[in-house]
Amino acid sequence: MFNIILFQIITTNFAFPDVSLQFGTIIPKQKDPEENLPQTVYKDNQLSQYFDYDQFPLLSCCPTNLTKYKIDTLSIHGHASQKFTLPLTIINNENKTIFLRQLTITDYLDYQDIPVAPKLSTLPIIEPHQRIVVDFIHNCERKVNNSNYWSIQNVFIRFQDYQGINFQYQFICDSNYHPKRFDWSNIILITFDSVVIIILATFGKIYSFRIAFVTPAKRRQFQEQNIQNVDLTPFQGFYLYWPQALGYMGLLLIALFTSMTYQEKAEKIIKILIYFICALTSFHFFNEIFGKFRNTLTFLAEKIYCLKVRDYLSIFFSTLLIFFYLYYDQPWFVSNLLSICILGSLIKLFKITSLKDALQFFIPIMIVDIFCSIYLSQTVRYEWDSVALRYFNTPLSAQFPYFRYIYKKKCAWVSIFNLLFPGFFLGYVNRFDKHKQTYVYEIIAFFGLLVGLILWVLIQYIFSFPLPTSIFTEVLMILTTTLVAVQRNEFNIFYSGNFYDQILMDPFKNDVALQEPTTLEMFGLGATTQVIKKDTTQQQDLVYRGEQGLVLNSQLFVGLASINRPQQQSILQFKQQNHYHNF
Incomplete structure (x- = not known):
């Protein structure tokens, strides 16, 4: 920090004077300017948004777009540090003389360290409609690291009798330096997401949709033949392959x-589509809860x-969540809640x-x-993940803020599709574990996901x-669970x-009333149609007590036949194809 207090006069302070503040070109000049951002700091009694760090959303993971000044690596010579000058021009638009009283330059973030000192003229007095130039001297080290290659500089300037x-502005000592992008927030993020995804995968049963596919011809047949025992399976998802x-x-x-x-044109359209997806999936997720x-x-x-009461509550909570996300400029924790809704719904x-x-x-x-990785490495190269959050900061990425920011990156993030697809597989091994009455496959797949993300x-x-x-998560999950299946002699199945998948194939597990199957009901909408007449004949007890003990009615054994194992497997395959609805 470098403080210059020229003199002090106790007087009444007014608003900032009518001056213009403007940066010039850095010396030596960089070869390839990254962006043509405005160089004017203050003009017409207004501070430029590109020099105001506080106007950028604090809780958003979108990188801060402050005006930046960069140094080429070739500009730094020798083994020691080198100084670089950035001139600040101050123009007095007042009709009277003004006196510069204080100029302070500090690192905005505590863990950054690029020394900067202003070089002032001997007489810091600015006559009406005159200008002075103050050089900011930046001291850049030859060997840079995460703390001294880049910084956000905070400048405080005050004139006599004025507030x-x-x-703020950004200064980069080495434009070709690639900082270490590891932060402990990465480990926190992937651990939390892995736990969330395995919890969501265990709740595969659908409650919002109740669909039993019954054609009008079948309905008439049920009524004419007075059929009561109808083998119907409710809708439990779309088929993936x-x-x-x-x-x-x-x-x-x-x-x-x-x-x-x-x-930018595509950014607006894609964001609208994503917000529409967020609205549908969050509504569905709350409805499932x-x-x-x-x-x-x-x-x-x-x-x-x-609509049902739960539908109104789902509309309220999903709307509230999206409102907070948009109104407060995409805070990372609200974005994560929407990400969980998308994951849980899909x-x-x-x-x-x-x-x-x-x-x-x-495999595809x-x-x-x-x-896509090769393409991105050849186009946006090193800063591909920063570009993604800058232009497409949406709930399609799970986020957690860095403890130490780096240039163009404030948060660790991972695409929710990198969690969703392993979640599909976790859902399968969860149902397989229920069939085998174990937790082995689910535990192995979970650690395959977690270890893959850490790698x-x-x-x-x-x-x-x-x-x-x-190539890390899905390969490890499939490889480890396959080895366990081979070791347990369960690979074929x-x-x-x-x-027999209880979630997908057992109608009783899914609360279907066979006497009154529902033809179509989504999110509480639709009509419940009684398609089967109740039997008007007197029902006989299937189990009753006789003179010699417990007696079973012969109707229990109607159609029972002895079949071998290959026939059992073919029947299971046939039932699975008929009861599961392909997308």
Whole structure:
């Protein structure tokens, strides 16, 4: 810190005088200016937004766009430090003489260290409509690190009889230095996200949708034949395998090349689409939460006009969440809540039903991830992750603020798709564990995800290259669970998915009233149609006590036949194809 107090006079202070403050060109001049940001600090009694750090959202992870001045590496010679001059021009627009009383330059962030000192003239007096030039001398070290290669400088300037103002600018001693991008916030973020994703994966059952596919012809048949035992399975998600992977690949490539080509124009359109997705998924997620407690809190299922109480509550909370996100300029914690809503909703709506389908889904995604990484490394190179948050700071990325900021990056972040796709696989191993009455596969897959994310962070710390997380997380999860399945002699059933999935195949587990199946009900909307007549004949007891003990009615054994294991597997495959609805 360098303080210059020229003289002190006790008097009444007025607002800042009518002066103009403007920076000149840094000496020596940089070769490739990064941006043509305004150089005028203060003019017409107004401070430029590009020199006001406080006007940038404090809780947003979007990088701060302060005016910056950069030095080329080739400009630093020798083994010691070197000084660089940045001139500040002060123009007096008043009709009277003004006196510069105080000029203070400090590092805005405590952990930054670039010494700066102003070089003032001997007589800091500015005549009416005259100007002076004050040189800011920056001391840059030859060997730079994260604390002395870049800083946000805070300048306080005050004139006699006037109040002072603060303004800030960025100064980069070495434009080619790549700072270490590791921060403990990375570990906190991936650990928290891994725990969240495994919790969401265990709640795969859908409550908001109740769809039983019954055609009008079948409905008439049920009524004519007075059928009561109808084998119906409610809607429990869309099927995921290679066609859905190709669809995701197409959307990703379109979004990537559109955003890189049109930039700001594409930014607005993409953000509108993402906000629309946030509205739908947050509504669905809250509806699922309230649906979980519909039996204990019965008022949630009551209808008011055309919607249920839980639908109104879901609309309220989802709207409130999006309002806070937009009104307070995208705070990172609200963004994370919206990310959780998106993850929770999509994990419930899309499901993997076998290891075979997981491979068909993951392999194309890993291929396109590798392609995008190579493309980004050749276009935006080192600062690819900073560019993503600057232009597309949306809830599609989970975020956590850095403890120590670096140039152009305030937060650690990871794409929610890097968590969502492993979440699909965690949902599958969770259902497989329920079938096997164990927790082995889920625990192994969870640690595969966590270790994969940690490896990704560490390698990113060593190499400044946009590596995709899928080659770490998805590979480790599939490899470790496959080895466990082989060791437990369960690989065939784990690979094919030919087991009785309680969530996807058991209608009683999904609360379907077979006497009154629902033809269509989404988010409380739709009509419940009684498609099966109740049997008017007298019901016989299937189990009753006779003279010689307990007697079972012969109707219990109607249609019972002995079948071998291959026939059982073929029946399970047939039931799975008929009860699970492909997307």
